[in-house]
Amino acid sequence: MRYYLGLDLGGTNIKAGIVDDQGRILAKLSRPTGAEHGPAAVIDAMVDSGQCAAREAGLKLSAVSRVGIGSPGPLDFDLGMVKAAPNMPGWHDVPLRDRIAQGLGRPAVLENDANAAAFGEFWAGAGRDPNIRHLVMLTLGTGVGSGLIVNGKLIHGGGGLGGEGGHMIVMPGGRACGCGQRGCLETYTSASYTARRAVEAVQQGKPSTLTAAVNAGRTIDARDVFEAAANGDHLATDIVEETALYLGIACVNFCRLLDPQMIVFAAGMVAAGDALFGPVRRVFAEQTWKVAQDHVRIVPAQLGNDAGLVGAAAVAWDADRDR
Numbered sequence: 001m002r003y004y005l006g007l008d009l010g011g012t013n014i015k016a017g018i019v020d021d022q023g024r025i026l027a028k029l030s031r032p033t034g035a036e037h038g039p040a041a042v043i044d045a046m047v048d049s050g051q052c053a054a055r056e057a058g059l060k061l062s063a064v065s066r067v068g069i070g071s072p073g074p075l076d077f078d079l080g081m082v083k084a085a086p087n088m089p090g091w092h093d094v095p096l097r098d099r100i101a102q103g104l105g106r107p108a109v110l111e112n113d114a115n116a117a118a119f120g121e122f123w124a125g126a127g128r129d130p131n132i133r134h135l136v137m138l139t140l141g142t143g144v145g146s147g148l149i150v151n152g153k154l155i156h157g158g159g160g161l162g163g164e165g166g167h168m169i170v171m172p173g174g175r176a177c178g179c180g181q182r183g184c185l186e187t188y189t190s191a192s193y194t195a196r197r198a199v200e201a202v203q204q205g206k207p208s209t210l211t212a213a214v215n216a217g218r219t220i221d222a223r224d225v226f227e228a229a230a231n232g233d234h235l236a237t238d239i240v241e242e243t244a245l246y247l248g249i250a251c252v253n254f255c256r257l258l259d260p261q262m263i264v265f266a267a268g269m270v271a272a273g274d275a276l277f278g279p280v281r282r283v284f285a286e287q288t289w290k291v292a293q294d295h296v297r298i299v300p301a302q303l304g305n306d307a308g309l310v311g312a313a314a315v316a317w318d319a320d321r322d323r
């Protein structure tokens with residue numbers, strides 16, 4: 001049995017976990033990142049979290065084969081560096097991989113957090129079936145993160161910027177995205193934008209059961225929109241259908257490019273269940289190729305809140321395998 005330490009660095013929390021080579025979690029913990037104290041303090045906290053997780057699992061650090069780190073990016077994969085991290089002051093060209101390796105005395109590998117989560121689902125979650133070698137994951141949260149796995153390997157591209165499916169342009173001249181482009185998939189399909197589109201429609205005077213809450217200044221989230229749609233609200237139903245339309249088209253496009261065996265949706269909006277997956281699968285069936293039969297399955301993620309740390313461990317497992 002081999003063991004891996006997964007470290008998931010988020011703007012709010014650091015998660016650490018010991019995971020065995022079958023993808024089982026032996027111990028896990030979470031603590032506040034303390035990003036306001038700067039990179040050196042955050043790295044110390046990550047090292048300490050790793051030591052605590054190993055202790056809780058009853059392992060010496062020397063029994064850990066490799067450490068995997070999931071981090072916000074952009075990253076320099078060759079140098080193991082975080083080039084910048086939104087929401088974390090002072091993170092410019094931080095050699096995170098080597099600092100963690102030095103601090104824990106174990107080899108380490110650095111991966112983008114969305115890629116790591118996708119690789120975790122591939123290894124130990126929805127894509128666990130060894131026959132699955134080609135998988136796409138979209139994380140439908142505040143933004144839309146994505147990870148593309150082709151023949152069992154994550155796509156990084158030439159400059160480490162590959163696999164950003166959330167920023168494919170799906171509407172020329174469409175909604176402004178935080179990345180500087182217009183009409184990105186993210187601006188039509190993230191949980192935040194799904195809620196925002198509903199709020200904007202209400203503010204434009206379209207009738208809805210959400211109107212009273214919007215006028216009272218209450219925060220509307222994607223769950224409220226799906227709930228209103230389930231209760232027969234026309235505006236909310238239109239918004240859900242529009243989200244499903246863009247997601248379904250994105251799935252068709254992923255199929256034309258990569259022919260994945262599985263497309264996994266993760267994070268907040270997955271809680272909507274069939275209310276999301278039903279319309280997406282319907283759009284997919286309507287819009288996809290008719291010249292050949294797709295064999296892709298569009299399914300929810302399975303790892304939930306553990307995706308980040310299992311994913312980081314999965315990346316360590318993969319690097320260990322390549323050695």
Ligand SMILES: [Zn+2]
Pocket residue numbers: 166167177178179180181184186
């Ligand atoms: Zn964008």
